[in-house]
Amino acid sequence: MNSEDTFLDTQFAAYRNELLPDVTPVGPDAVRTTVRRRRRITVTVGAAIALALIAGPAVGYSALNRAPAPPEPGTSTEPTQGSPPSSSPSAAPPGSATATAPNGRISRRDLLAARLPMPPWSGDVPCYGEWFADAKPAQEGNWLESVDYADVDRDGAEDAVAMIGCKFNTVIQTQVAVFKRNQSGNIVLLGQVLTSWPPLGWIFQIDAQPDGSIRIDVGDREPTDEQVASVVVRQWRTYGWTGTRFQQTAGPTSFPPNPTLADLRVTATDITYAALADDGSRHGTTTVTIRNAGPAAAQYVWLSLELGKNVRHEGDGWSGCVEVSSSPDPSNPNLGCLLGPMRAGETKTLVLGVASPGAVLTQYSARAVVMCLDKQRDPVPDAKPSDNEAHFEQR
Amino acid sequence: MQLSTPSRLDGPSPPGSGRIDFDEFYQAHFRAMTVQLCAYIGDLGHAQDLVQEAFCRAFSRWEKIVKYDDPVAWVRKVAWNLATSRWRRARTAERFVRRQREEHVPGPSPDRVAMETALALLPTNHRRAVVLHHLADLPVSEIARQEGVAEGTVKSWLHRGRTALAAHLTEGKEGKGHE
Numbered sequence: 320m321n322s323e324d325t326f327l328d329t330q331f332a333a334y335r336n337e338l339l340p341d342v343t344p345v346g347p348d349a350v351r352t353t354v355r356r357r358r359r360i361t362v363t364v365g366a367a368i369a370l371a372l373i374a375g376p377a378v379g380y381s382a383l384n385r386a387p388a389p390p391e392p393g394t395s396t397e398p399t400q401g402s403p404p405s406s407s408p409s410a411a412p413p414g415s416a417t418a419t420a421p422n423g424r425i426s427r428r429d430l431l432a433a434r435l436p437m438p439p440w441s442g443d444v445p446c447y448g449e450w451f452a453d454a455k456p457a458q459e460g461n462w463l464e465s466v467d468y469a470d471v472d473r474d475g476a477e478d479a480v481a482m483i484g485c486k487f488n489t490v491i492q493t494q495v496a497v498f499k500r501n502q503s504g505n506i507v508l509l510g511q512v513l514t515s516w517p518p519l520g521w522i523f524q525i526d527a528q529p530d531g532s533i534r535i536d537v538g539d540r541e542p543t544d545e546q547v548a549s550v551v552v553r554q555w556r557t558y559g560w561t562g563t564r565f566q567q568t569a570g571p572t573s574f575p576p577n578p579t580l581a582d583l584r585v586t587a588t589d590i591t592y593a594a595l596a597d598d599g600s601r602h603g604t605t606t607v608t609i610r611n612a613g614p615a616a617a618q619y620v621w622l623s624l625e626l627g628k629n630v631r632h633e634g635d636g637w638s639g640c641v642e643v644s645s646s647p648d649p650s651n652p653n654l655g656c657l658l659g660p661m662r663a664g665e666t667k668t669l670v671l672g673v674a675s676p677g678a679v680l681t682q683y684s685a686r687a688v689v690m691c692l693d694k695q696r697d698p699v700p701d702a703k704p705s706d707n708e709a710h711f712e713q714r
Numbered sequence: 715m716q717l718s719t720p721s722r723l724d725g726p727s728p729p730g731s732g733r734i735d736f737d738e739f740y741q742a743h744f745r746a747m748t749v750q751l752c753a754y755i756g757d758l759g760h761a762q763d764l765v766q767e768a769f770c771r772a773f774s775r776w777e778k779i780v781k782y783d784d785p786v787a788w789v790r791k792v793a794w795n796l797a798t799s800r801w802r803r804a805r806t807a808e809r810f811v812r813r814q815r816e817e818h819v820p821g822p823s824p825d826r827v828a829m830e831t832a833l834a835l836l837p838t839n840h841r842r843a844v845v846l847h848h849l850a851d852l853p854v855s856e857i858a859r860q861e862g863v864a865e866g867t868v869k870s871w872l873h874r875g876r877t878a879l880a881a882h883l884t885e886g887k888e889g890k891g892h893e
Contacts, residue, residue, distance in 0.1 A: 323880045330883060332849040334829045335749050337822070342748045345766050347740040353770045457774055516866060628834050 337606035346397075354379055421500035424468050426455075430498065431463060432504040436494045440485055441516035442623050451483055464493065469527035470681045471497050471509065472560050480527045486505070491515075493522040495535055496561035512558050512565045514535075517705035518574065523553065532568060539574040540700055548698055552577060570709040580691075581663070582612040582619060582702035587687040590626075592675055600674040604636070605711070606661060607671055613663030619692035620658040626673060626713065630654065634672025657696075675713075685713050732781050738767055742785055747793060750849045754841060755797050756830045768793035790850065791860055791883035794842070841876030845869055 329393050333533045398562075425433075431453055452463035464482040471478040478499040485492045495512040512533055520540035527533050539552040556570035576582075585606045592601035605624070611617050619641070632654050637643050640656035658667065688708045693699050744765060751759040768789045772779050779785045822830075832839050842861065844853045854872070858865045 323876055324885075326880055327844075327848055327876055330825075331753075333825055335746075337826050338749045338752060338758065339745050344740070344748075345762070347737045347769070347773075349766070350740065350770050350773045356775050401743040446818065450716075458773060464758065497876060629831075649779040654819060 320627070330611065332633055344635065410607050421476060421501040421502065421504050423470075423478040425466075425477045425498060425500065425506055426510045427463065427466050429506065430466060430479060430481060433629050434679060435498065435506060436508050437461065438481075438494060438511035440492055440494065441514040453483060456486055462577070467525050467527035467530065467533075469531065470531050473529070473531050473560075476500070480520065480525055480533055482514075482525050487666075490586070491541070495522065495525055495533065495558075497533075497565075500636045501573050509521045510560065512564050514543075518703070520704075521551070526555075528557075531559065533565075534570075539577075539626075539702065550577070550579075574616050577702050578614050580700055580702035580704075581615045581617040581661070583617060583689045584612055584659075584703075584706045585687050585689040587624075587685070587709045590673065590685065591710050592680070592713065595678045598674075599707070600676050600678075601678065602633070602672065603632070603686075603713070604672050605713075606672055607669045607687055608666060609658070609661070609669070610666040611661040612702075613661055616663055617661045617691045618694045619663050619696055620667075621690045621692055622656040622658060622669075623652045623688045623690070624656075624688040624690070626654065627675065627685070630675045632656075632671065633674050636670040639669055657692075669711060680713060683713055685711050687711065720791055721748065734785065736773060736780075739780075739785065739868055743789065744769065745851075747786075747790055750795060751793055751846055752788070753833055753845045753849055754794070761797075765789075765793045765795045767796055786858070788861065794860075828883060832879055835882050836875050836878055840871045843871035844875040846874055859862055876877070 323348075397457050410605065431451070434450060437451075451463045453463065455462045464484050466482075467480045468477045469480060470476060471480065472563070476499070478497050480495065480497050482493060483497050492515050494514040497512065498506050498511040499509045501507045503513040513519065513522075513535065515537070519537050521538035521542060523536040525533060525535050525536060533557050533579075534557050536553060536555055540550070545672050552574045554571045554574070557568050558565045561570040566675040570637075588606045590605045595601055607622065607624075609620060609622065611620070622640075632643055633644065637656060639658065641653075641659050642657040644655040644657075645653065654671075654673070656669070656671070661667065686708055690707065691699050691701055738853045748758070748765045748775075750766060752758045752789075755761055755764075771792055772785070772789045779788050782788055809829070833845070836844065839861075843857055845858045846860070852860070854865050854868045858868045861868065
């Protein structure tokens with residue numbers, strides 16, 4: 320062992336000795352409580368799946384989330400903005416195909432056993448592969464949530480409408496896809512109907528109709544333990560097969576504004592740092608524009624800038640913040656600015672100075688995130704989360 | 715439906731079963747694992763959350779994990795994976811807001827701040843290797859296994875990480891000495 324190793328071992332030993340007494344284990348009993356609660360949820364989902372297999376229509380998430388009974392088609396809470404219900408799904412099936420189309424009522428077991436071409440997930444989703452599990456994985460992976468049946472492509476044979484989930488740690492995305500059997504009897508993908516990608520926040524359940532259309536219960540956000548269920552706006556939307564792809568044929572095409580929520584939006588300009596100054600840092604600014612598009616006012620707005628390790632705030636531009644903070648977390652460096660109330664329609668523009676130590680930046684891509692907080696400074700949902708962050712560059 | 719039998723949700727393993735008791739396992743490793751992860755991410759509260767989550771996942775499949783040669787390695791890997799998950803980072807902003815309102819406790823010593831600052835300056839791979847080697851006492855072969863890279867790569871990370879860390883710490887101490 321060289322002197323460098325000895326030096327570091329000494330430093331780490333001191334670090335360990337100082338930190339150990341500060342660690343306060345929640346305890347193994349808390350582990351049991353957490354696992355017990357999760358298992359209760361899993362059992363609920365499992366029972367719902369079992370019920371779905373018996374009853375036919377898929378009700379998995381419905382049971383989990385205590386959803387209301389599916390409304391009858393055409394009784395959605397919002398007027399249809401898209402094209403009227405298409406007649407094509409209910410049109411007579413092509414006569415040539417009906418006689419020979421293989422049975423597409425693919426059992427759940429067969430779906431699970433088949434190595435199916437997975438329709439693509441949306442966005443930065445780390446699920447892939449040609450396989451999904453029977454139940455939601457504890458950690459990560461694809462799983463088959465529910466299956467329903469209808470003659471979606473009107474060839475005279477039923478097709479399997481599958482609701483598939485991707486779980487990665489605490490994040491879930493779901494999608495609806497349709498599988499059928501080809502002339503050889505192999506299970507193939509007919510097409511993807513939709514994914515729970517913004518502006519959709521969640522897919523609750525699917526309900527395949529005798530006329531071949533697919534009704535899907537969607538929400539504008541993921542239901543969580545931290546928010547009341549009424550915050551989630553839910554709608555039934557209907558989709559049909561055009562012959563080449565799925566297209567919405569009935570139901571609302573957008574979510575109505577939630578009068579209790581603010582819609583924060585943020586943009587930020589690129590940062591061009593000046594040459595290394597005498598203080599050993601490079602200095603720059605970004606102009607951040609935050610708008611509350613309403614309809615509700617925001618009690619507080621929290622702005623987070625992810626610029627890189629050890630980047631610090633400087634200058635008068637931060638004086639508009641009620642509080643300024645910086646995160647010590649080197650895995651996700653933040654500068655924070657807590658802003659006061661913003662009424663609906665209000666825009667704030669901040670010219671924020673930053674300094675990066677050394678000549679070399681630790682990262683070139685940067686991110687600005689805004690979040691609405693209530694009077695107690697607890698996070699509250701945003702009317703449109705997809706525009707709550709802006710990516711920009713620094714050089 | 716895959717609903718496995720709950721693994722001793724309500725009590726320790728039977729006496730004389732010859733298996734590692736989950737409670738003892740937790741008590742024996744939680745603190746050390748948290749310190750290691752804190753050195754990597756620089757946030758003690760966050761590190762505790764991640765290690766607790768890793769133990770939850772271990773408990774869910776304890777019957778299987780307890781048979782592994784090194785159950786500690788499994789839990790540590792899960793905790794570190796959680797720390798580096800890009801998806802999990804999406805929730806960091808919310809956690810950060812909450813942390814701003816937490817009660818303040820006596821601050822860390824200058825040495826601890828210096829160590830965390832110096833570690834934060836290292837590239838991620840180098841930092842992981844250094845922390846795992848010096849705080850978790852893992853040999854190069856085990857770090858290589860955890861990271862899924864060749865031992866030579868770990869040796870390189872360790873060499874460069876240690877040199878840079880020692881330099882940062884030394885600079886910091888000399889800087890203070892000149893004040």
